[in-house]
Amino acid sequence: MAASNLRLSLGPILYYWSRDDVMEFYRRIADTPVDIVYLGETVCSKRNLIRTDDWFDLAERLTAAGKEVVLSTLALLEAESELKRLRRICANDNYLVEANDMGAVQLMRGRPFVAGHSVNIYNGRTLRLLAEEGLKRWVFPLELSAATLADMQSVRPPGVETEVLVYGRLPLAYSARCFTARAHNLPKDDCQYRCLDYPDGLTLSAQDDTRFLALNGIQTQSARTCSLISELDNMRDLGVDVVRISPQSRKTDQIIDIFHRCIEGGLEPAEGQRRLEHLMPVAACNGYWHGEAGMLATQTQVGTRPGS
Amino acid sequence: MLPAQVPLSGLKFCVKLNGVNAMDLVCPAGNLPSLKAAVDNGANAVYLGFRDDTNARHFAGLNFGPAKMAEGMDYARQRGVKVFLALNTYPQPGGWSRWQKAVDQAAELGVDAMIAADIGVLDYSSNRYPGLNLHLSVQGSATNYEALHFYRERFGIRRAVLPRVLSLPQVEHVVKNTPVEIEVFGFGSLCVMVEGRCILSSYATGLSPNTYGACSPASHVEWRETAEGLQTRLGGVLIETYRAGENAGYPTLCKGSFCVAGNTFHAIEEPTSLNTLALLPALQRAGVCAIKIEGRQRSPVYVAQVTAVWRAALDACSRDPGNYRSRAQWMAELGKVSEGTQTTLGAYSRPWQ
Structure with a gap:
């Protein structure tokens, strides 16, 4: 498979940033070598500094800048108002939609859609059934290993692309409860938008000071940043189509550049990893890929690309 | 009937x-x-x-x-x-x-x-x-x-x-x-998290309800007597410390005491x-x-x-x-x-x- 087949995507912003910060962020993204941009609020429907119309405007601008835009959607759908907003996004004719819940899959049935990593696609039979419904691309579930990906790829239906998260704090759980509000002794319905103060989530430590998780409103993330930059060659060999970078508040454009140069062959993965580690809020992890605890950081041998 | x-x-x-x-x-x-x-x-x-x-x-x-x-x-x-x-x-x-x-x-x-x-x-x-x-x-x-x-x-x-x-x-x-x-x-x-989409357990242990049928599996639990008290760990992560006289509970990950912004409390959920x-x-x-x-x-x-x-x-x-x-x-x-x-x-x- 040709090296250029691996495309770069930028996942949705998982945090709550100010309107100016979001607009400035995407102004810069327009000039980066990222191929696909996922846009939209996926965590909390109370976050309203960027409204649905604003996301459509941004989609238009990024499309004009040559990006493939996908509109992403909430992972946890509870209220009718959330379904109403979801229906509007799903009904659009211009952009592909990323479903992050089976409710969104239901609304997209019969039309092309992307299934995000919070849609549980753990086996070939699930992948085939969703392909019948219009699945065009799926994001590999975060907790599964490279060995499982290889098995899935061997039964993947034609016309379905595979995307893997290769950089970012890992979303691990969703709740009705807002943990950021809880940390400030505030009820969820009077959260005072405290998420705005934590542009990369609020780090939670064990009592021995090990930085363990990151609270992001109703979402709980890993404190460590998943990085699979040293696995890009393996992914290419496994027939992965798209690799995803999850935005962070600092220097996402540099992160994109590092991945882009590794994909193009202008930067060694080991050097890429070294540079990335300077940009992470805490440290790196890659355990899930190796079939281990997700928080572990396993050393990978670089330059032992199978089949090369 | x-x-x-x-x-x-x-x-x-x-x-x-x-x-x-x-x-x-x-x-x-x-x-x-x-x-x-x-x-x-x-x-x-x-x-x-x-x-x-x-x-x-x-x-x-x-x-x-x-x-x-x-x-x-x-x-x-x-x-x-x-x-x-x-x-x-x-x-x-x-x-x-x-x-x-x-x-x-x-x-x-x-x-x-x-x-x-x-x-x-x-x-x-x-x-x-x-x-x-x-x-x-x-x-x-x-x-x-x-x-x-x-x-x-x-x-x-x-x-x-x-x-x-x-x-x-x-x-x-x-x-x-x-x-x-x-x-x-x-x-x-x-469960304080929406079930079926919580992978906290596998993040710490490699095993989750989805993949393995258990959350915070016993095989990854450690109990350790220390100067601070009885410590429970899951996958090596310190979940709880019990002082003498406190009832020790099972270290379910989301029910531990953690430190957030300088405060130590049940940051996710009480047991x-x-x-x-x-x-x-x-x-x-x-x-x-x-x-x-x-x-x-x-x-x-x-x-x-x-x-x-x-x-x-x-x-x-x-x-x-x-x-x-x-x-x-x-x-x-x-x-x-x-x-x-x-x-x-x-x-x-x-x-x-």
């Missing part, structure tokens, strides 16, 4: 008593003694699993081999109690044949319902055994009626167990907008149990079809006590919902067997959200 329930395609078939639906009591059976305890104390249905990772209580010494399952089914059936089989984890390609075999066994045993979560498992079951009654497990993670429409239209599910994240009006709204019967958790250990006894008339009015009791990993004594209290409460509620009150004696009985001996209304109470 309640009248027999007759399945009608696309229609809810909860039992009606005096014009209101009487909610079924669905109780945990981790082994044969627990199954008998549930049946003898008034369960309408018991749920159980095979002895492997095809169900979400994959714990050592728990669950049923073929002989015990047949014996348990006979015991329940002879007493008019239904048997539901939980097959509610997510197979990966390497393990697929084990799940497929488990579905075949469930169909062969003639269970009253199979509780499943994975789309592939549901697809296989509905194609291969069109007569097999399917329930969507809480691990299926359906929190809205659009998701339920999907599972109903594709697999003909008759019932769904809702994740423990919805408020009472939200539960009511789901019931109104789907013909699928709705079952909710009434009592037991509480409490869900208890919705006080809400029974409201759940009944909302059209909820069945109340589920958590705890296949608990003892037969737990199952007997909890089933007896809930039977009494459900009977009182269906007889006279207007005058129903949660009784102090019931609360005291349940308090004795609760995790951390505290109970909460969970997502049903507004401050919790």
Whole structure:
């Protein structure tokens, strides 16, 4: 498979940033070598500094800048108002939609859609059934290993692309409860938008000071940043189509550049990893890929690309 | 005895008593003694699993081999109690044949319902055994009626167990907008995260409810006496420190004490149990079809006590919902067997959200 087949995507912003910060962020993204941009609020429907119309405007601008835009959607759908907003996004004719819940899959049935990593696609039979419904691309579930990906790829239906998260704090759980509000002794319905103060989530430590998780409103993330930059060659060999970078508040454009140069062959993965580690809020992890605890950081041998 | 329930395609078939639906009591059976305890104390249905990772209580010494399952089914059936089989984890390609075999066994045993979560498992079951009654497990993670429409239209599910994240009006709204019967958790250990999409456990241990059928698995738990007290760890991560005299609990990841912004507290959830006894008339009015009791990993004594209290409460509620009150004696009985001996209304109470 040709090296250029691996495309770069930028996942949705998982945090709550100010309107100016979001607009400035995407102004810069327009000039980066990222191929696909996922846009939209996926965590909390109370976050309203960027409204649905604003996301459509941004989609238009990024499309004009040559990006493939996908509109992403909430992972946890509870209220009718959330379904109403979801229906509007799903009904659009211009952009592909990323479903992050089976409710969104239901609304997209019969039309092309992307299934995000919070849609549980753990086996070939699930992948085939969703392909019948219009699945065009799926994001590999975060907790599964490279060995499982290889098995899935061997039964993947034609016309379905595979995307893997290769950089970012890992979303691990969703709740009705807002943990950021809880940390400030505030009820969820009077959260005072405290998420705005934590542009990369609020780090939670064990009592021995090990930085363990990151609270992001109703979402709980890993404190460590998943990085699979040293696995890009393996992914290419496994027939992965798209690799995803999850935005962070600092220097996402540099992160994109590092991945882009590794994909193009202008930067060694080991050097890429070294540079990335300077940009992470805490440290790196890659355990899930190796079939281990997700928080572990396993050393990978670089330059032992199978089949090369 | 309640009248027999007759399945009608696309229609809810909860039992009606005096014009209101009487909610079924669905109780945990981790082994044969627990199954008998549930049946003898008034369960309408018991749920159980095979002895492997095809169900979400994959714990050592728990669950049923073929002989015990047949014996348990006979015991329940002879007493008019239904048997539901939980097959509610997510197979990966390497393990697929084990799940497929488990579905075949469930169909062969003639269970009253199979509780499943994975789309592939549901697809296989509905194609291969069109007569097999399917329930969507809480691990299926359906929190809205659009998701339920999907599972109903594709697999003909008759019932769904809702994740423990919805408020009472939200539960009511789901019931109104789907013909699928709705079952909710009434009592037991509480997941604060939406079930089926929580991978905290595998982040620390490599094993999760989805992949392995257990959260915070015992194989990864360490207990360590230190100068600060008894420490519990999961996958090496410090979950809790107990000073002398404090009751040590199981280190479930989301119920540990952690440090956030300089404060150490139960940052995610206190070690409490869900208890919705006080809400029974409201759940009944909302059209909820069945109340589920958590705890296949608990003892037969737990199952007997909890089933007896809930039977009494459900009977009182269906007889006279207007005058129903949660009784102090019931609360005291349940308090004795609760995790951390505290109970909460969970997502049903507004401050919790």
